[in-house]
Structure formats: C-alpha cells, structure tokens
Amino acid sequence: MPSNGAPIGTPTKVTQGSKTKGGIGESTLRPDGTLKVTGEFAYSSDMWHEDMLWGQILRSTVAHAEIVSIDTSEAIAMPGVYAVMTYDDLPTDVRNYGLEIQDTPVLAHGKVRHHGEPVAIVAADHPETARRAAAKIKVDYRELPVITDEASATAPDAILIHEGRDDHHVGHVPHPNIVHRQPIVRGNVEEAAKKADFVVTGEYTFGMQDQAFLGPESGLAVPEEDGGVHLYVATQWLHSDLRQIAPVLGLPESKVRMTLSGVGGAFGGREDLSMQIHACLLALRTGKPVKIVYNRFESFFGHVHRHPAKLHYEHGATKDGRLTHLKCRIVLDGGAYASASPAVVGNASSLSVGPYVVDDVDIEAIALYTNNPPCGAMRGFGAVQACFAYEAQMDKLADAVGMDRVEFRQLNAMEQGTIMPTGQPVDSPAPVAELLRRVKAMPMPPEQQWLSAGEEADVRQLPGGLSNTTHGEGVVRGVGYAVGIKNVGFSEGFDDYSTARVRMEVIAGEPVATVHTAMAEVGQGGVTVHAQIARTELGVAQVTIRPADTQVGSAGSTSASRQTYVTGGAVKNSCELVREKVLEIGRRRFGSYHPAWATAELLLEGGKVVTDGGEVLADLVDVLEDEAVEVEAEWRHRPTEAFDLRTGQGFGHVQYSFAAHRAVVEVDTELGLVKVIELACAQDVGKALNPLSVIGQIQGGTTQGLGVAVMEEIIVDPKTAKVKNPSFTDYLIPTILDTPTIPVEVLELADDHAPYGLRGIGEAPTLSSTPAVLAAIRDATGLELNRTPVRPEHLTGT
C-alpha cells in the first residue's frame, strides 16, 4: 500500500492546451536518435575504464547435480588472472537474490538446479584470458535425476527443487515443487454447462520463447574510494536491482550507486539480475573496474525466458452462439527459480477467459519448479499463453455453432461494464468488437503477389523464399483472426509508484525544463514522451532529460506496459506542481499589475503565462528571473488488491489493453513452409502520446508474436534438461524476409482513470498475433495444430 502522502489514483486531465510545439500527441523524434545512428550512443557493453578487467562466469554443464568439489587452483595461477571467486568467497550471509522470492544463489552452493547456473567467477586482463581461466576450474558434479514436467515435479517421491521453502506461497500450494497456484471460481460452472448445446475441449502447448534482445547482458562496476561501487548497467529497473545487490555485497544502498547505460532491448529479460552482483563482487575484490559482457551463447543462459505452458480448456456454447462456461487449467513451467512466476500465474489465471463474457468459470493456474531453465517475465507475461489457447477455442466453438468466426467473437465480446472472472468490473472502454470489425474491414493483400513483377515467379514472395522451393505449386492461402486482453501495470496490490524530479529555470535567456527519473529507457521511447509531457505541461520548448540513475527515487520497472502511464504520470504530476510554484512566483511578483493573476485559470504556453482566454500575462523568463523551481514527487495509479487465494476474486488490475489481429499466410502444404503475407492490427491506445512510437510498439510486439508462431523455441532435452539451441543459428527470430507488412489502425478511446486517458500499449499486440497466425495456418491446411511454434513437420506429418 502507498507509503506516503503522495496522491493516490488521482485522475489527471488535460489542463494545458496543445499550443506548445513538440507536446503530447505529436510524433516528435527521439532525443537519442542522432547518437544511435552515429554509433556514439554508449550501451552497457561499450563502457570502458582505464585499468579495466574483464569478468567471466563459469556455468554448470549439467542441470541437476550436487557439487562434490570445486578446484580453482589452476585458474588462479594463470598469468593475467586477478581473482577467482566461488560461493565460499561471498562476503556476507545474504547469498541469494530474487524479484519476489530470494531463492536464486549468487553462486551455486552445494547444488546446481539448471543447465547454465553460475558456479564461479573470474576477473582477468583480457576477456579470452578470463574465459580460459574459467575453463580451467574443475567442478566435480554428482548428477541427480532431472525434474522436467508436472508429472515428475509432483510425483510422491519427487526430489524437492528447493528444500525447506519458507516463502509466502508455500502454505497454499499442493506440492513444494509448485511455486504458486491461483484458482478462480465464479458462478456455477456445472449448472451453466448444462445449458451448453456444444462443448469444445482442447489441450494446447506453448513453447519456451526467448526475449532475444540484441544487446547482450553487460555492465561495468567501478570500485569507489568510500568502499562502495558504481555500477553502469543495462536493466529494466535500477532500484529493484539495487535492493537485491547491496545486501549481497554487505553495503548499504547508499554505497551502491547505479547509472543506467544504453540498453539494447529488454522485453522482460532484464527484470531479473544477470551479471550485476558478479561484476560488483569482482570489482570490490580486485579494487579495479570490472566489465562483464555476455556473448549470445551465455545470454541464452543469462536471463529467464517466457514460461512454456500446457493449457487444458473446456468451453460450452448455446445454439445461438453464446458462451456458457469455461473450465481451464494452465500449467506453466517456471524452471529452477521463482523469478516472476507468481505474478505470471496471477495474470494467466485472471486473463484466461480472454476479452469475452463468461459468467461461470472454474479456472486454475500453477507454475512449477523444475530443472528446466528459469522462466519469468517476457512481453505479455502469462496473458500470451492463455490467448493462444482461448483463441483456438473460439474458432472451434464458432465452427461447432456454425457461425462466422469473427461474428462469434463479437457476439461474446466484453465491453465497458463487463465483470471480469475476478469480479472486477471493466470500467473504461473495451472496444473488442470494434477492433475485430476494423481488422476484418482492412483491404486484403492481393493474391499471388509472387507474380506481380512479371511472368517469372519472384521466389522472395513465396514460402521457402530464396531457397527456391516452389514457384506457387502447392501453395495455399489462409486467413485467421484473434483478439486479446492484457493488464497494464503491476497488479494484485503491488505499490506500483514512480518518481519524477522536474526543474524549471532560465538558461541563456530561455526557460528550460529538466526531467530526471530513474526510468529505464530500453528502446521504447519513454525519454521522448517525458520531454513531450514537460513541453505540454510547462509550455517550454527546451527540455533536458537527465540520465537515469539512483540519485532520484524509483521509477518502477520498464515492463507491464506501465512506463508511459506511471512514470509519464509522475512527470506530469511533478510538472503540475512546478507549474503551481511558478504561478505562485508570478502572482507574488506581478499579481498587483493585472487582476487575472488572481481570478483566471492560468496556463503556461509558448514560454509565457497566459489566461485560459489566451491573454498573455508575463514571460516565464521574467517570472523566474534567476530562481529555479524544482519538485521531486512520487505518483501512484489507483491501488489494486490481491486475488483471493481460493476464489480468485479481487480488484487486481489497474487497466486493460486490447488488440486484434488478422493474419494472412501462404503455406507450401507439401514442404510445410509458411510465409506470413500480412499481419494487420487494430489496437485501442486511449491516447497516442507519440503516434510514431505507438505504431513502432505495435509492429514490434506483433513481430515477436509472429516469431513464436512459426519459429522461436528454446529446445530443452527432456532427458537431461539441457538447452540444445543457445545461439542465433539454432534459435531463430524473424528476419526482415520473414516479417510481413503490418498495417495498423489505432483507436483512441480515453480511459478517464489514466493520465491524458492513455492506455499502456507495449504488450497487447504480442498476444493476438500468435493465435491469428496459427488460425490462418489451420485455415490453409485444415490441421488442428494445438502447439506453437508450428514447425514444418507439424504441417507435413513427416
């Protein structure tokens, strides 16, 4: 719950006009754009310091084993090696970390629980020396049986992944190898099922997806004279990192200073710590700056992935196409450590119905502890897996009833006022039927585009592409639709606040605003939006965005589609407080000259104080003179509450976000090759603060959904729990040839609870993209296809 007197859930409205150039609603360009196109932008992997050492992590080669012994003597004896550290060298009794449950060892202690777990760390004067030294460390493992699925995790004699659990979920889970369980029960599902004329069931499987951000985990830790350390790092939430790092180092938080360096994408994969503590430990041990940069291979082991899932769904519908009930069970594989699994379970269960009206439900979602790679946050966060299943169900139900698939969805679509299965009313626009109407109404891409350039087939337009596998023979087109619902912001009672410091002063004869937050800019364009908000609220042309660091209060995580809403809301709020102070100064200085200072509503526009009637009262330069006005304040959206542990009832979510897709695919049915021709999207964004960035988010999210539909999957060997494809050669993400045109329609239906009426947008397009592509492939092939990603062998049966 909120910890101080900051405003709670204050609805914010547009009080300032739009006369200031570069304000909200315009597609202003990124302030970091020039640096990024010239190669000057400093990413975390670009950091350099005189006398710098390179850190390297030794990771386990097996998934589940007791560590019998570790021999570091050869490694430490190598020329150029400055330090080798294992569990025994950790400086304090705090030796675990974790986002919610502190179950993750900084370095393995006695046991490893997944393939690629950190066992030892090395610092050396060249990265290759560090790698070779790490390879000289001898670890003797005594292997244990691996737990890889629900059956092996919950077997009566199953080895406990974590012995002696004392976290706050252990009391309500049916087995200690289950991280968290969230049931949702509403209405009377058995009675409602009797009304069903058709019952449709399905078993669905969702593969393990990787965030595959392009900038690998990296950072530089610099020891400081006061015994502390300064860490320059790419992360999604500086203050969450700080809270986990400082106790392990045995330092107060004030002695661990953090500065955000350039972040090469995140998508959830930087919510958990990676190299942060290791670099700090080596820097403090050696007294020298230490840089750690993962290569791609290590990056696949260095962050959590999207939970793979098994989903069992049963829906009923009446003859006239109304949904009667839902029974579903979602099993998420959380892997060896908890990470964000509890919150992913909350999302998967509470959003498992999708954007539809179903009054009678019996839902259960669980996350397992296994010896598979740890899974946690990735764009869409539990809602993605559910959407894949419920949208497949909607097509089956529509077919059973004999209705058009889009019309069936529209008939059952939720709208403002619908009660969620959690009992929470949807109290802002929910234009689900309208989004479907819009994607359906978009013009279809022309048939046989491969012939558009002439008589010869352009193989680049065909499945198989430049492999030249077909000139159109055996190619069948399919079309599919899907729609999804995602929550925005941290849910279930989390105190999800952001802090913004805003300063206004005259510099070189011009009023200038400075915005300082700890928001992690990971590419999404938050820095662009903060400048736009400051221009709108303070009526200045010049805005300076200070680098994000821990010298200002927390801005929360750059995840859950929340930053424009929450840190944007905090910037807006602090600007409003600055504006009031500026007007106070103005009244003090000039109030006696004009009655409007006391009587009119005053605005800051175009560098001036004006009345709401447009009369200019003073230049900001004259009002401020040499005074600087500065405010740092926390801002909160309305509070939420936990879901009841037995019934799942509760006001758990802040806001919902909706997107719909239409996928058009062409399938070479003989070879099982798929080319996605077009992925049209319609999304409600409440208010597009920066339309160019909004469309960029929608297209980027859509493409990640496409990836997990047809190619992206981390393959884990079920016998050994070892990762088989940790590289971009074997884990494929969409190239520009795999990605179709993505026409986007943006709706702006204001949510009155949110700043400017905006809606968090980053994740919703990742949900419906995948099931739309799957539906289109089913349409082309007539196959059932209950798992994603779809591979050629699933289409050819070979």
Add this chain to the structure above:
Amino acid sequence: MRVSFTVNGRPQEADDVWEGESLLYVLRERLGLPGSKNACEQGECGSCTVRLDGVPVCSCLVAAGQVEGREVVTVEGLADFAKQRAERGGCASGACGTSLQDAQGWAAQGQDSQTGEGAELSPVQQAFIDAGAVQCGFCTPGLLVAADEMLERNPNPSDADIREALSGNLCRCTGYETIMDAVRLAAARQGEVV
C-alpha cells in the same frame, strides 16, 4: 602482433593484438570505435556490419590479421563516407559499388560532440531517425552500413530488394516496418537530389 589498416579514411595501428581477435574486437576495444555492435559473434545478426574494401562484412567473422593494409568503414565514418561519395557524383547509374581506389580517396571529418548535436548525418542515417526506425538502436549501426551499401548499388530498390539486402540484419524492436520506411525514404530523398 601489430595490425595496420585504414579505418574511416585514417591510418590506424593496433598493437599487442592476439591472433584470435576479430576485427570487431580490435575496432571496439583497441581503437575506441564501439559503434559496431556485438550481438551474436557468429555472423547471424549483422549488428557488427562494416565495409571491408567496400564490401559489407560481419566484422565478428573477420580475423583482425586479415585486414592488414585494407580499408574499413564503420558506422562512425558513414556520414563522411556518404558525403564524400555524393561530392564525387554519387552513384546514379545504379550498379557502381565503391572501388578500392574510391574507398581510399576519402577521410573522415572531426568527431561528433557528446550529445550528437550538430552532427552531419548521411541520408540513410537521417531517414532512420525520421521514420522511427530506431528504438533500442543496437541493430541500427549494422543496418545503416548495409542499407547505405545497398542504396549505393541500387538507388531505386523494390521492397523485395530491400528485404533481401537487409535479411542478414536482425532487429528485435521494430518489426522492420519502419526500417522499410526509412530505406524507402532515403532512396526517395536520394532520387530528389539527383
């Protein structure tokens, strides 16, 4: 070993280079040119794309010793490279490429300031900013070098041409639509100038 080669029109020497080091490592860690990015180190992602004697290559796959006496252009030199190409008449014909002689006949101008303000950009760099093709930006340097080289060869590319030319450059943020927009925009602007 010592490696001597030309980077962005300037002679450079790197000392104490270990034989296993890549061109990418030498550029980033020894010559202070971190613009070329390391995202996979196996030639799959294209983030480290530079031009070696005019030809786009993944610098992570080029052993540093292989560039002895040769000519490298990185993203840091792209603006000047494009400017001097334009001053020499550009490549309106559509199939010229850059000869070794041409590549060696230019030199990069002074460095940008810390903020990048006032930086003179190449048409393709400006188009990436204007079209919203930059999000996290990690893939951007490699894409810029590849796109600039494609437009040099093919000033009027079809969409399929652009996709083919950039198919070795992964981007995880944009879904490529704004990258397509940016290259089309750069081609159109280039057409206006000619």
